[in-house]
Amino acid sequence: MFQIRIHGRGGxxxxxxxxxxxxxxxxxxxxxxxxxxxxxxRTGAPVVSFCRFDDRVIRTHEPVMEPDAVIIQDVTLIxxxxxxxxxxxxxxxxxxxxxxxxxxxxxxxxxxxxIEHLMTCPATEIALEHLGRPLPNxxxxxxxxxxxxxxTWDAIDKAVRExxxxxxxxxxxxxxxxxxxxVASKLKEAARASTN
Amino acid sequence: xxRQIEGSKAIAETVALCRPEVxxxxxxxxxxxxxxxxxxxxxxxxxxPCEFINVESEFAAMSVAIGASATGARAYTATASQGLLFxxxxxxxxxxxxxxxxxxxxxxxxxxxxxxxxxxxxxxxVRDSGWIxxxxxxxxxxxxxxxxxxxLAEELSVPVMVCVDGFILTHAVEGVDLLDQxxxxxxxxxxxxxxxxxxxxxxxxxxxxGPEAFEEVRYLxxxxxxxxxxRIPEIAREFFESTGRESGGLVRPYxxxxxxxxxxxxxxxLGTLKDAxxxxxxxxxxxxxLGVTSFRPFPSEAVRDALAHARQVIVxxxxxxxxxxxxxxxxxxxxxxxxxxxxxxxxxxxxGRAITRRSLEKVLDDASRDExxxxxxxxxxxxxxxxERARMQASRRSGPSAENLLRDRGTASPKxxx
Numbered sequence: 001m002f003q004i005r006i007h008g009r010g011g012x013x014x015x016x017x018x019x020x021x022x023x024x025x026x027x028x029x030x031x032x033x034x035x036x037x038x039x040x041x042r043t044g045a046p047v048v049s050f051c052r053f054d055d056r057v058i059r060t061h062e063p064v065m066e067p068d069a070v071i072i073q074d075v076t077l078i079x080x081x082x083x084x085x086x087x088x089x090x091x092x093x094x095x096x097x098x099x100x101x102x103x104x105x106x107x108x109x110x111x112x113x114x115i116e117h118l119m120t121c122p123a124t125e126i127a128l129e130h131l132g133r134p135l136p137n138x139x140x141x142x143x144x145x146x147x148x149x150x151x152t153w154d155a156i157d158k159a160v161r162e163x164x165x166x167x168x169x170x171x172x173x174x175x176x177x178x179x180x181x182x183v184a185s186k187l188k189e190a191a192r193a194s195t196n
Numbered sequence: 197x198x199r200q201i202e203g204s205k206a207i208a209e210t211v212a213l214c215r216p217e218v219x220x221x222x223x224x225x226x227x228x229x230x231x232x233x234x235x236x237x238x239x240x241x242x243x244x245p246c247e248f249i250n251v252e253s254e255f256a257a258m259s260v261a262i263g264a265s266a267t268g269a270r271a272y273t274a275t276a277s278q279g280l281l282f283x284x285x286x287x288x289x290x291x292x293x294x295x296x297x298x299x300x301x302x303x304x305x306x307x308x309x310x311x312x313x314x315x316x317x318x319x320x321x322v323r324d325s326g327w328i329x330x331x332x333x334x335x336x337x338x339x340x341x342x343x344x345x346x347x348l349a350e351e352l353s354v355p356v357m358v359c360v361d362g363f364i365l366t367h368a369v370e371g372v373d374l375l376d377q378x379x380x381x382x383x384x385x386x387x388x389x390x391x392x393x394x395x396x397x398x399x400x401x402x403x404x405x406g407p408e409a410f411e412e413v414r415y416l417x418x419x420x421x422x423x424x425x426x427r428i429p430e431i432a433r434e435f436f437e438s439t440g441r442e443s444g445g446l447v448r449p450y451x452x453x454x455x456x457x458x459x460x461x462x463x464x465x466l467g468t469l470k471d472a473x474x475x476x477x478x479x480x481x482x483x484x485x486l487g488v489t490s491f492r493p494f495p496s497e498a499v500r501d502a503l504a505h506a507r508q509v510i511v512x513x514x515x516x517x518x519x520x521x522x523x524x525x526x527x528x529x530x531x532x533x534x535x536x537x538x539x540x541x542x543x544x545x546x547x548g549r550a551i552t553r554r555s556l557e558k559v560l561d562d563a564s565r566d567e568x569x570x571x572x573x574x575x576x577x578x579x580x581x582x583x584e585r586a587r588m589q590a591s592r593r594s595g596p597s598a599e600n601l602l603r604d605r606g607t608a609s610p611k612x613x614x
Binding site: 018019022023026027031032033034035036058059060061062063065 | 200202368370465466551
């Protein structure tokens with residue numbers, strides 16, 4: 001079982017992101033589940049959604065308490081919400097920001113984590129470039145695929161095109177690809193740096 | 197066809213396969229995407245012939261369903277929580293008149309305090325209304341149950357409520373194997389009403405009945421529910437033979453045969469419970485789960501059989517009878533009625549509080565040491581309760597408890613100075 005928690009704000013497509021991710025996993029032949037945290041949704045309010053996938057049937061319906069990955073769609077949540085609760089030291093973190101991870105001021109918080117599992121991606125900028133709107137959700141799924149390898153870019157691409165049809169689908173798919181390539185190249189850079 | 201789909205949409209698509217002729221609803225929160233999706237299908241002409249009626253209130257929604265059903269139409273609606281309470285009088289009337297309406301109840305808490313989240317308080321509020329109440333464990337079962345519900349309702353002339361955990365199931369996107377039209381058409385024959393408003397053969401439906409026959413009419417309703425106890429498992433078996441899926445039925449025992457401790461529950465918590473029980477079984481503990489699918493009629497005999505060997509029975513309920521205790525527990529106690537079995541009630545998940553595997557494990561830990569109290573409130577913040585009790589003692593004008601507790605938690609805005 002691989003479990004993901006997505007944090008963002010109302011209007012950023014937090015719930016849609018979890019749904020698309022679950023469809024991508026489903027298309028790859030896995031069992032998948034996605035659901036929102038439940039609240040009175042308001043634009044701008046902190047929102048959480050969950051996704052889990054597994055090779056076996058998923059029976060549980062509890063929220064994701066111990067995520068294997070956390071996706072942060074809005075970097076301003078860092079000091080407002082307990083974003084990394086339950087995240088294991090093997091877990092992945094992907095944050096939407098143009099800053100680098102080390103510039104976010106986490107101090108020694110992530111000392112026990114694998115540095116190659118911690119990543120930032122300028123998903124809002126990528127979305128603005130490809131969609132003309134600051135909706136980072138689809139792009140971050142491309143970044144997630146590159147970072148974790150838990151799902152293929154193909155599956156995300158297909159699920160995004162299924163969800164957003166027509167030209168909007170094309171533009172979101174382009175954002176997915178751009179973010180995937182961005183994260184993949186960052187990982188390569190880091191790997192080169194660590195072997196040198 | 198297996199699809200990754202939101203629970204509400206899977207239910208809507210399945211309801212459409214049942215070819216309802218009248219769908220009425222009041223399109224405001226607390227509604228779900230079910231009605232929205234059914235309405236869209238009617239508008240697009242993919243669900244036809246069907247009349248979608250936007251009504252002016254939940255009371256009107258059930259009243260229109262009653263009227264439609266009385267003219268021989270297959271009628272469907274959906275609601276939740278306060279909406280169900282607002283239609284309460286008509287809910288009783290639908291059952292009293294023996295009209296086979298099917299309604300999805302996306303289970304939610306009832307205010308006050310205002311709360312939009314999941315628990316079973318709404319279903320419990322109408323448990324004595326004469327409706328059949330079936331509880332779904334998953335979105336697959338939620339979808340499948342609707343086909344069985346129409347079949348059962350129309351065979352017996354009893355309305356059926358399909359209870360689906362609000363949010364937890366209705367808003368969850370999961371794999372659901374949707375039925376195909378030809379199967380549903382063969383499983384669910386056209387509605388042949390037992391009574392019908394027909395200008396060619398005029399009758400009145402809804403007579404005033406005095407003391408001379410009221411008890412007999414009520415007793416007949418009871419007999420129809422007893423008939424349902426026979427038909428629910430038969431319909432589920434027939435469904436299984438065609439689809440291979442174990443949806444519906446009266447109860448669903450899981451690893452109960454040799455279980456010393458059995459946890460009883462309804463709805464979506466059963467999946468989480470089964471995961472917890474499997475882990476316990478791996479450690480050699482003799483624990484099992486009993487899902488109650490049919491809450492009304494209550495399957496006393498099936499419950500008794502499933503719990504016959506259990507030394508301890510733990511009922512996890514998402515509702516409770518304030519001032520008394522468990523609701524489902526009371527029915528379980530009557531069903532097993534013996535002195536030997538330890539019966540424990542755990543009230544959990546009220547107003548949407550997540551029922552976590554970790555908390556369920558703690559219940560099982562306590563139970564294994566015989567330390568589980570007769571009535572437990574899962575994850576209750578006793579200290580917050582004590583602080584409010586102290587405030588109430590300290591001052592007559594302690595104010596509204598709901599607001600005080602929110603302030604205690606730091607989630608409400610500061611008190612406005614006097």
